[in-house]
Amino acid sequence: MNPLLERLGVTLPVFAAPMAGGAGTPALVTAAGRAGGLGFVAAGYRTPEALAEQIGAVRDTGVPFGVNVFAPRPVPVAPAEYRRYAEVLRPEAERYGVALPEAPVEDDDGWDAKIRLLLEAPVPLVSFTFGLPEAAVVEALRPAGTLVAQSVTSAAEARAAADVGVDALVVQASAAGGHSATFTPERPVPDVPLPALVAEVRRAVALPLIATGGIAHAEGVSAALRAGAKAAMVGTVLLRTGESGASAPHRAALADPAFAGTVVTRAFTGRPARALRNHFTERYDASAPAGYPALHHLTGPLRRAATAAGDTRLIHLWSGTGHREARPEPAAETLRRLAGGA
Template sequence: MSTLLSDLGADLPLIAAPMAGGPSTPALVTAAARAGGLGFLAGGYKTAQALAGQIHTTRVEGVSFGVNLFAPNPLPASREAYRRYAREVQAEADRYGLTLPEEPIEDDDHWTDKIDLLTSSPVPWVSFTFGIPDRVVVSALRRAGSTVLQCVTSADEARRAADAGVDALIVQAPAAGGHSATLTPAQPPTPVRLPDLIAGVRGAVSLPLIATGGITTATDVAGALDAGAHAAMVGTVLLRTHESGASAPHKAALVDPAFPTTVVTRAFTGRPARALRNHFTDRYDAIAPAGYPALHHLTGPLRKAATAAIDTRLIHLWAGTGHREAKAESIADTFARLVDQL
């Protein structure tokens, strides 16, 4: 394992991925560190104030950790396409007495406030996904003492990230659960095996690499490290752990025979994301326009209501291809399983 992790006191080349929307609690991040690895708080979909609260909660535990942000890379939805899709989805919202937004909501997820927070109250690691911040932001975070990482999905994206001055790369394969980190979200990610992707990125840049996407077994971890990654980042395999903040219906669906497969869909948020195939993906994926964050804000109230009602037909059940490997156990037990072949 490289000094990339060992400098922070990590004994294992394992990182708990940032999973926005609830799963990546301070308890999960703390448990990942105490199990010998490292964890990331998910800054996406939070105000700077809410993120500051989670940073404080984690910091007082005395562990090293990182924070992930969604970097602005808007994919605007045309008003016509948005309204057409909103009318279709409203039929589902009617079941819950919801009125969905009639006009597209475009925002930057409190970007400036969060950068101000992280430069004034630095954390050991800061990572970005969806977009690459400009060199001024990267330099400011590095001056504040943070190691800056960028999530990429191709060799070309890796070169762009290196040009921005980041310290290391998180290389995400298409098997990953949740949103693809692609910088070109209007196009679906090209299928590629994680070891092959790592090899391609290694040939393009000399930065340290962290592998992620479809890593759920000890064999997967060993394969990622053998391919040249300094560490493996895991998400889906942690969703059912005791420390995960994933909803109860989400945890149950991961091992429910009714949900045997995953699909990459933009039906929920307008960006490609891998989820368990359900009624919503079947019914709406083909007609969903590209449009982020507008579609995220459109379907958000419906997804929240469906989760409260345990209506798995309509929930965004983010999951990678190896979702059946997620166990109801502690993070420590999961990490122990994952390094069994090292």
């Protein structure tokens, strides 16, 4: 018996992770649901209007799904540090003829409007990452039947999440691609294997756990479930599927032997995130200050120009450690293959 899966109305203990910035699509969320699992609409970096449109597209299919929201956890950057890093990047920007923001842009990614949307048009599951929502937000989501989950990277974060009353936890190991969900992005992300982290969190709190970070094989799913998770969640291995919205250069890089490994860097956004090693990570990681979302907005014009040009030297190639297992196949096939040993 798996109460978490039963409550969500799903049968497959492998979920599709939310991937902000375009890689996650309604088609990918729908494919996960039709395979028997669950996918997440990524609210991050979308306007409330665009989020509502994506939620509507998935809701119309009738599959169970979740929505992942960036909870505010700003990392302010000193203006002098911001200007220094902008100057370091300026030659790259000039090469592409793009302007970088002169001053730090600090925002909350439309937090209030997105919460209002989720209260007015409830969804089966809402998960939060980066920061903790207030207990009042968690309580407000419940009357409509929404299950609330929180992303955590340690037992201490799990206890803090339990204190605000969430229903479940997404336990993220450092092997995950993209941003770390850590509550303390100013510090290095501990390198703890996923099964060990799941077991540690399970000892700390009595909440259902969804394990994520570096899972690329059925054995990884099985190990996470044996450690105490009720479901596993994958992202990187779905980036080359037909339903993925990953850019063509990103897809190609995942299979290119020239990209030999991954690294946790704050060079792109000022917050730790795992990506394929490239010119940008090697050249600018040491220069990048902590500062989110200011650095995300600073490098955005350059990253968009590089993506349009297919320049993988400068693109944020988010990737977990299992990126070589990403295959150009239907997402449902990937999810069912990974669930094979569950």
